[in-house]
Amino acid sequence: MLKVPDHQVAGHQAGGGKLGPLVDDSGHFYKPLQSDERGSHEVAFYTAFSTDTRIPDHFRKFFPVFHGTKLLEASDGSGLYPHLALEDIVSGRTNPCILDAKIGARTWYPQAAEDYLQKCLKKDRETACLELGFRISGLQVYGNKLTGLWKPDRHVIQSSSVEDSKLALRKFISSNPSTDSDIKPDCSFASTVYGGPDGILAQLLVLKSWFEEQTFYHFYSCSVLMVYDKESILQGKNRGAQIKLVDFAHVIDGRGVIDHNFLGGLCSLIKMITDIVTSPST
Amino acid sequence: MLKVPDHQVAGHQAGGGKLGPLVDDSGHFYKPLQSDERGSHEVAFYTAFSTDTRIPDHFRKFFPVFHGTKLLEASDGSGLYPHLALEDIVSGRTNPCILDAKIGARTWYPQAAEDYLQKCLKKDRETACLELGFRISGLQVYGNKLTGLWKPDRHVIQSSSVEDSKLALRKFISSNPSTDSDIKPDCSFASTVYGGPDGILAQLLVLKSWFEEQTFYHFYSCSVLMVYDKESILQGKNRGAQIKLVDFAHVIDGRGVIDHNFLGGLCSLIKMITDIVTSPST
Numbered sequence: 262m263l264k265v266p267d268h269q270v271a272g273h274q275a276g277g278g279k280l281g282p283l284v285d286d287s288g289h290f291y292k293p294l295q296s297d298e299r300g301s302h303e304v305a306f307y308t309a310f311s312t313d314t315r316i317p318d319h320f321r322k323f324f325p326v327f328h329g330t331k332l333l334e335a336s337d338g339s340g341l342y343p344h345l346a347l348e349d350i351v352s353g354r355t356n357p358c359i360l361d362a363k364i365g366a367r368t369w370y371p372q373a374a375e376d377y378l379q380k381c382l383k384k385d386r387e388t389a390c391l392e393l394g395f396r397i398s399g400l401q402v403y404g405n406k407l408t409g410l411w412k413p414d415r416h417v418i419q420s421s422s423v424e425d426s427k428l429a430l431r432k433f434i435s436s437n438p439s440t441d442s443d444i445k446p447d448c449s450f451a452s453t454v455y456g457g458p459d460g461i462l463a464q465l466l467v468l469k470s471w472f473e474e475q476t477f478y479h480f481y482s483c484s485v486l487m488v489y490d491k492e493s494i495l496q497g498k499n500r501g502a503q504i505k506l507v508d509f510a511h512v513i514d515g516r517g518v519i520d521h522n523f524l525g526g527l528c529s530l531i532k533m534i535t536d537i538v539t540s541p542s543t
Numbered sequence: 544m545l546k547v548p549d550h551q552v553a554g555h556q557a558g559g560g561k562l563g564p565l566v567d568d569s570g571h572f573y574k575p576l577q578s579d580e581r582g583s584h585e586v587a588f589y590t591a592f593s594t595d596t597r598i599p600d601h602f603r604k605f606f607p608v609f610h611g612t613k614l615l616e617a618s619d620g621s622g623l624y625p626h627l628a629l630e631d632i633v634s635g636r637t638n639p640c641i642l643d644a645k646i647g648a649r650t651w652y653p654q655a656a657e658d659y660l661q662k663c664l665k666k667d668r669e670t671a672c673l674e675l676g677f678r679i680s681g682l683q684v685y686g687n688k689l690t691g692l693w694k695p696d697r698h699v700i701q702s703s704s705v706e707d708s709k710l711a712l713r714k715f716i717s718s719n720p721s722t723d724s725d726i727k728p729d730c731s732f733a734s735t736v737y738g739g740p741d742g743i744l745a746q747l748l749v750l751k752s753w754f755e756e757q758t759f760y761h762f763y764s765c766s767v768l769m770v771y772d773k774e775s776i777l778q779g780k781n782r783g784a785q786i787k788l789v790d791f792a793h794v795i796d797g798r799g800v801i802d803h804n805f806l807g808g809l810c811s812l813i814k815m816i817t818d819i820v821t822s823p824s825t
Contacts (some may be wrong), residue, residue, distance in 0.1 A: 366649070366803060366804060367648070367649070371668065371673045371674050382664075386653065391653045392653050392798070392800055393800055394800070394801075394803035394804075423798065423799065423800060427799075473810055473813075473814065474814070476814070516674070516705065517705065517709075518674055518675055518676070518705060518811060518814075519676075519810060519811050519814045521648060521676035521807030521808055521810055521811040522648060522676075522807060524806075524807050524810055525803030525804060525806050525807025525808075525810075526803055526807075528755055528801060528803055528806055528807075529800060529801050529803040531755075532755065532756070532758070532800075532801045
């Protein structure tokens with residue numbers, strides 16, 4: 262019952278000689294191990310984190326549940342390949358709106374090799390990352406019947422300016438998202454998706470409180486995924502918006518210092534979302 | 544009545560062909576304009592900031608009062624030279640303990656020229672800056688009669704490791720500061736200087752709340768100065784510990800984004816001071 266996921270907005274995708282993730286219908290997401298040390302690094306993180314008793318449950322819930330590793334037929338049919346077995350975050354959501362924000366002005370860690378550092382630095386400077394403290398890596402938004410699905414090209418979205426990024430955060434909770442710059446996003450879901458006691462903003466603030474405290478892990482090149490679906494919201498269903506951290510191939514030991522790079526970027530995202538909740542019609 | 548200040552722990556000092564600051568006995572601190580664009584940049588910042596009506600008074604108090612610029616006989620006697628006229632932060636304190644922490648893992652701004660960027664990046668990597676989110680640029684601590692003044696060489700303090708920096712933050716509020724690594728700092732002033740409703744930690748948290756909000760200015764290579772004197776504390780006098788931001792030669796327009804680089808570093812400093820207040824005897 263394995264298939265290519267319908268709703269991937271960032272990260273490696275199947276095709277062009279690259280392996281992509283797979284999902285099954287029991288709510289699992291299978292991510293092929295990256296072939297270099299990133300793959301083993303990510304397995305090591307999930308393994309350590311899933312048994313780390315220092316992580317309280319109300320912060321642990323921001324991480325996908327880890328179900329170990331599994332050998333599966335690769336997405337390109339080339340044979341058995343090791344995959345991380347994870348919780349499928351969008352499982353059960355029919356038309357999920359998804360935004361992937363890679364957090365941190367700096368995507369490289371202090372001990373990184375010189376060539377890796379300079380490569381990351383170049384990209385951080387070319388994107389809005391350095392200015393914004395995060396960058397939007399991908400998104401998809403289901404609009405109304407007229408506007409349909411809006412899923413901008415990921416290369417376009419990754420090269421967004423600061424203003425483009427602000428606009429994308431508005432479009433994400435609008436019923437009329439569109440590439441057309443003349444159409445002003447209506448932000449009609451700002452109060453229900455971003456706002457409210459269980460909304461995305463409230464969840465980001467809980468996450469922030471953990472990052473102000475925790476000195477165990479530093480998360481480089483890691484994303485906050487925001488997910489919701491309009492039908493659930495419109496029908497007042499229980500299952501509201503949700504955030505999850507994803508991509509842990511570059512997590513390092515915090516060595517007694519908070520992850521100020523992640524925290525700073527997170528605060529920048531929080532400020533922008535707060536502004537939208539406060540003034541949705543600006 | 545101009546003289547070289549008794550209590551400077553960081554920044555340019557008079558001597559070796561360089562101009563240094565001067566103080567008078569009416570509570571003014573005169574900082575010679577740096578000769579390149581940094582000097583005019585800092586004047587421009589003070590001029591704009593001092594009349595910026597967007598800054599509430601309870602945040603403005605963290606900045607030295609600006610009294611304009613003045614032509615004064617330079618510290619090396621070489622003639623008249625333009626100086627910034629500022630509030631002398633340690634004026635009236637007999638034996639002030641001072642710590643200068645340069646805030647931010649990154650001391651260069653996104654639009655910086657390539658050579659300047661690489662020079663700063665090199666220094667940020669060589670110091671604890673990148674790991675810690677700040678670096679201690681200098682400090683002096685008056686101990687008890689036996690230990691006297693502890694003022695480590697600024698080059699030594701600037702090359703402190705993460706652990707050295709944590710230790711310096713403990714020594715700063717101890718009665719027995721010493722370079723001798725066998726002497727454990729007693730942290731006897733932790734609760735009165737760092738803690739309490741008007742202590743340094745409370746002030747840093749107010750400053751933090753401003754940085755979570757303000758998108759007007761980004762402060763690169765700017766320091767938080769912490770000042771207190773033990774006599775005032777021991778005599779239970781009104782004038783307790785104080786923090787001030789100093790050094791604004793590299794402030795740029797925030798362009799609608801929070802200063803996540805400064806905020807992240809500030810949160811790292813706050814976390815370390817919180818740990819000392821919580822566990823002074825560790």
